[in-house]
Structure formats: C-alpha cells, structure tokens
Amino acid sequence: RKEVEQDPGPFNVPEGATVAFNCTYSNSASQSFFWYRQDCRKEPKLLMSVYSSGNEDGRFTAQLNRASQYISLLIRDSKLSDSATYLCVVGSSGGYNKLIFGAGTRLAVHP
C-alpha cells in the first residue's frame, strides 16, 4: 500500500466548475499535511498547509480528517490557470524530516 494515495485523474472540468480532490495516508503518526501544485516539467510549489480545523485561501479550501487519515482540497470557480497536477504531501514526523508525496491528481480546466 502506498503511503500517500491519490486519484491520478485526470479531472477535466469547465471554467467555473467546483472540483474536489481526495487523498489518504497510511501513517497515523504523520504530523503535517500540505497540498502542492506542480506544473508540467516544473518544481512543486506549496499551495497551502492543511489543518484539522480546515483552512481556506481564496477559492481553495483544504480539510484534514485525522481519524479517517483523509485529506481533501476543494477548488471553487475553476480558472484555466488552475490546470496542473495537485500533490498531496504528508510530513512523516515532527520537524522537517521527510515529506512523502502522493503521485498527484491532474486537473485540466477547459474554456
């Protein structure tokens, strides 16, 4: 079983749509959680941290359910520029030791 699992997609959605990505992780001792965005042939860039209380940044909302070991990302009012691969990332322990990456979910937003 992979440590971080994501639906690879692709998700093909029209502009303005709402899209949700899910992720599960296997290590219950994981301490930190993130969503990164990776454009084709580029490095990953931090999109947002994820907290149990849920957090929102503009059109993006992230949620963590520790009991279910489940992380989600909701994108509202999709833009063409949102097209990318979204990586679910889990920190394996306290501090900055080892980020475990999911394989990513591809999103394609079309006009």
Place this chain on the structure above:
Amino acid sequence: GAVVSQHPSRVICKSGTSVKIECRSLDFQATTMFWYRQFPKQSLMLMATSNEGSKATYEQGVEKDKFLINHASLTLSTLTVTSAHPEDSSFYICSAPFLAGGQDTQYFGPGTRLTVL
C-alpha cells in the same frame, strides 16, 4: 519568500560521465537540504538528506557511491551523479526546509533535467 536555486537546469551527457548539480538557498541558511528524483508521471521520491558538516543520509535503495552529496556550506549542497547511465535520466529536484503556516515544510528548487545518452 524563500528561494532555492538549482544549476544547471538541464544537462545532456554521454553514458559514463559524471554530472554535478548545485542547490543553493538564496536568502536563508539551510543546515539540511533534500534531494529528490522524479520519473515521468510518477511522484517525487526522496533520495537523500544532505547535512551541513556531516554525511548525507540516503534512502533505502539509493547508492551512496553513485550519488555523491556534499553540503559544503549553509547555503550550498551538491549532488554528483557518477558514471551516469541512461536509466539515471530523470528530473532531480532539491529542497530546503522552511516554516510555513506554523508547519515545517520544504521549498523546492526549479529542478535539473538530466538526460543520459
């Protein structure tokens, strides 16, 4: 924000040659840096943790004699792929730890695309 640079951005070399990749933290010091490798359509895989002033820590299955890591200063780590072969062709990315939103995370360099002929 934090900036991590990598050089070169792209390398094409012949089989058997060695390739050196540099990773620099530009506006902060990093006693630890991380080296990842990403094959097409796969996730980033951690290769090793680079530690300033001490030996690197390699992940299981990564050959330390093939992937030489040197953390020469608080802002520079280098990865040398020795005797490169076509199967080493990949996207190599370094990162440095940073605090974001109260959580320790990592910022990534722009990556180095290595093609071994």
